Amino acid sequence: MHEPVALDLVGVGFGPSNLGLAIALSERSGPALSARFVERQERFGWHRGMLLEDATMQVSFLKDLVTQRNPASGYGFLSYLHARGRLVDFINYGSAFPTRIEFHDYLEWAAAGFADRVDYGSEVQRIAAVPGEPGLLDVSTSRGPLRTRNVVLATGLVPHVPDGVRRGERVWHSSELLTRIDTVRDPGRVVVVGAGQSAAEALDHLHRTFPAAQVHAVFGRYGYSPADDTPFANRVFDPSAVDAFHRAPAEVKDLILGYHGNTNYSVVDPELIEALYRRHYHERVSGRERLRFHNVSRVADAIEVDGRVELAVESMVDGSREVLTADLVVYATGYRPSDPAHLLGALAGSCLRDEEGRLRVGRDYRLATRPELTAGIYVQGATEHSHGLSSTLLSTIAVRSGEIADSIAAARAAEPAPAWAARHDG
Numbered sequence: 001m002h003e004p005v006a007l008d009l010v011g012v013g014f015g016p017s018n019l020g021l022a023i024a025l026s027e028r029s030g031p032a033l034s035a036r037f038v039e040r041q042e043r044f045g046w047h048r049g050m051l052l053e054d055a056t057m058q059v060s061f062l063k064d065l066v067t068q069r070n071p072a073s074g075y076g077f078l079s080y081l082h083a084r085g086r087l088v089d090f091i092n093y094g095s096a097f098p099t100r101i102e103f104h105d106y107l108e109w110a111a112a113g114f115a116d117r118v119d120y121g122s123e124v125q126r127i128a129a130v131p132g133e134p135g136l137l138d139v140s141t142s143r144g145p146l147r148t149r150n151v152v153l154a155t156g157l158v159p160h161v162p163d164g165v166r167r168g169e170r171v172w173h174s175s176e177l178l179t180r181i182d183t184v185r186d187p188g189r190v191v192v193v194g195a196g197q198s199a200a201e202a203l204d205h206l207h208r209t210f211p212a213a214q215v216h217a218v219f220g221r222y223g224y225s226p227a228d229d230t231p232f233a234n235r236v237f238d239p240s241a242v243d244a245f246h247r248a249p250a251e252v253k254d255l256i257l258g259y260h261g262n263t264n265y266s267v268v269d270p271e272l273i274e275a276l277y278r279r280h281y282h283e284r285v286s287g288r289e290r291l292r293f294h295n296v297s298r299v300a301d302a303i304e305v306d307g308r309v310e311l312a313v314e315s316m317v318d319g320s321r322e323v324l325t326a327d328l329v330v331y332a333t334g335y336r337p338s339d340p341a342h343l344l345g346a347l348a349g350s351c352l353r354d355e356e357g358r359l360r361v362g363r364d365y366r367l368a369t370r371p372e373l374t375a376g377i378y379v380q381g382a383t384e385h386s387h388g389l390s391s392t393l394l395s396t397i398a399v400r401s402g403e404i405a406d407s408i409a410a411a412r413a414a415e416p417a418p419a420w421a422a423r424h425d426g
């Protein structure tokens with residue numbers, strides 16, 4: 001039986017991170033690296049369930065897949081606009097923040113250029129060592145095995161709901177909002193749990209979509225907090241911030257994450273906060289209040305009965321409870337990075353960990369491994385503890401992709417030449 005031919009890399013997941021990598025590989029000079037990407041979705045898709053009309057990007061269009069690494073690339077947002085015949089219109093649009101719908105179209109446009117390198121509708125189930133071959137890995141997918149010298153895990157974020165919450169027919173996570181909303185007809189009351197950007201967007205969307213419904217927000221904060229999008233704070237997402245973060249001592253890393261968490265976590269675009277407050281106030285003036293806010297509160301209990309949800313909302317101030325009957329409850333309670341160790345199985349035992357048990361990740365995003373494993377395992381996304389706040393975002397994809405491509409190419413170049421090449425040279 002023939003051994004499968006080993007690829008240079010298998011990319012797990014084909015969201016923006018590994019799409020950025022595919023572009024970086026295609027733009028490299030020097031010997032080409034062979035790559036295959038495996039994506040569970042049937043076609044390219046970037047948070048489709050939250051592509052809400054009017055929702056804008058949280059980053060400048062210049063933080064696209066390529067510009068910060070290669071402004072001359074043909075895969076930048078400006079090239080996309082040009083291809084779509086909207087470059088001049090976008091200039092007149094006068095904002096660096098396109099809608100998420102438009103950015104999704106840009107990503108799809110870029111992904112179309114790499115369709116021959118992606119197995120869509122295929123899921124990676126496990127990654128394993130190859131016995132007797134420390135430089136190779138076997139990747140099991142739902143479409144069959146792949147053999148490779150390196151894997152690049154970019155499996156993204158996993159929707160998170162608080163412990164004890166059971167998702168169901170009428171209890172959703174915000175990531176499902178648009179894919180399921182057509183199943184709801186003329187609701188009397190809907191509830192959104194959470195106080196971050198997705199929660200505020202879901203509240204706004206539900207309020208506009210169902211003009212007869214009561215729309216309730218439940219959150220532990222006193223009010224929505226604004227996202228810090230000011231220029232000095234934004235530097236925490238610069239490519240050079242990754243250098244500083246990676247070499248900083250653990251206690252300084254914690255400080256940076258603490259100081260600047262409000263650029264990304266549990267915060268809302270100030271314009272949306274203003275818009276929601278105004279709408280709430282105007283409703284109070286008119287005496288037709290549909291938007292209701294339960295602040296400093298939590299959901300103590302939720303039971304689905306006959307297509308509706310009985311929700312006990314508890315005040316964290318005095319413990320008093322109010323029972324709301326809702327047709328829909330949306331938990332906009334965030335995401336967690338997917339844990340690379342899940343796919344690594346027994347291989348995770350060959351990966352080194354820090355004092356807190358987290359995977360050790362080199363500056364080049366390669367996991368530190370025991371000497372018996374020389375194949376490369378790279379991670380995009382789940383590296384906030386080692387590379388800082390930009391890890392799960394788009395901000396550094398362009399530069400990070402180039403760094404990973406360079407690292408894989410350098411390791412390949414350092415491999416001893418095969419025996420036939422030595423004979424030929426001699």
Ligand SMILES: Cc1cc2nc3c(=O)[nH]c(=O)nc-3n(C[C@H](O)[C@H](O)[C@H](O)COP(=O)(O)OP(=O)(O)OC[C@H]3O[C@@H](n4cnc5c(N)ncnc54)[C@H](O)[C@@H]3O)c2cc1C
Pocket residue numbers: 012013014015016017018038039040041045046047050056057058059122123124125154155156157198335380381392393394395
């Ligand atoms: C609603 C929303 C809006 C956002 N807006 C912004 C923004 O404006 N700016 C910003 O910087 N960031 C934003 N983010 C953060 C987001 O993480 C990044 O935009 C981006 O999605 C990161 O890309 P990624 O490729 O690492 O992960 P993802 O986009 O999550 O892609 C991961 C891919 O891996 C696939 N996958 C997972 N497991 C497997 C497997 N075992 N086998 C095969 N395929 C698998 C998934 O199907 C998915 O397509 C937003 C996030 C959300 C949820």
